[in-house]
Amino acid sequence: MQDRSHAPVRSDAQRNRERILDVALVELTRSPDVPLSTIAKKAGVGQGTFYRNFPDRESLVLEIFRHEIQQVADSAAQLLAALPPDRALREWMDRLARFAMAKAGLADAIRQAAGASGGAAKPGYEPITSAAALLLRANEESGTLRPGVTADDFLLAIAGLWQIDPCGDWQPRATRLLDLIMDGLRAGSPGR
Numbered sequence: 001m002q003d004r005s006h007a008p009v010r011s012d013a014q015r016n017r018e019r020i021l022d023v024a025l026v027e028l029t030r031s032p033d034v035p036l037s038t039i040a041k042k043a044g045v046g047q048g049t050f051y052r053n054f055p056d057r058e059s060l061v062l063e064i065f066r067h068e069i070q071q072v073a074d075s076a077a078q079l080l081a082a083l084p085p086d087r088a089l090r091e092w093m094d095r096l097a098r099f100a101m102a103k104a105g106l107a108d109a110i111r112q113a114a115g116a117s118g119g120a121a122k123p124g125y126e127p128i129t130s131a132a133a134l135l136l137r138a139n140e141e142s143g144t145l146r147p148g149v150t151a152d153d154f155l156l157a158i159a160g161l162w163q164i165d166p167c168g169d170w171q172p173r174a175t176r177l178l179d180l181i182m183d184g185l186r187a188g189s190p191g192r
Helices: 011-028 034-044 047-053 057-082 083-116 126-142 153-155 159-163 170-186
Strands: none
Touching: 011 034, 011 047, 011 057, 011 083, 034 047, 034 057, 057 083, 057 126, 083 126, 083 159, 083 170, 126 153, 153 159, 153 170, 159 170
């Protein structure tokens, strides 16, 4: 008997899962108590498909969080392949800001899910830390940023993102903050 946990996922099943996650992100950001049946209906899937993917609200919310973190993290290597290191880092910072604003909108749903699961299943930020380290290393090697900046330093520097009100006009403020941080990272770089 084949182990289903290692079986390849059919493309239509993967599309259904992605659609559920996309719709759930929007709906749960609006209201952490949105009925799961509403999410399934808006995603265009039946209840069986929905519950096969996400047996309960907690698993859905925590998977959205993991999924969003992984997408932001994965984009680091993609950006480095397409752009010079400093432009890749700055674009990645914008993606991280969008994630921060989405996460702020999901905060109530995440708190409810983490509380219901005992907090043990709450995902960590390791993919973000690794992506930041990759981008910083590429910039240090190309001489576009000051040497010696660690991923932890960088994440502390951008922590102000999480203080911006996601319900207001957050984009201009985030842009100013991230431009300021980028200017600071460039100061003292060998290529300046």
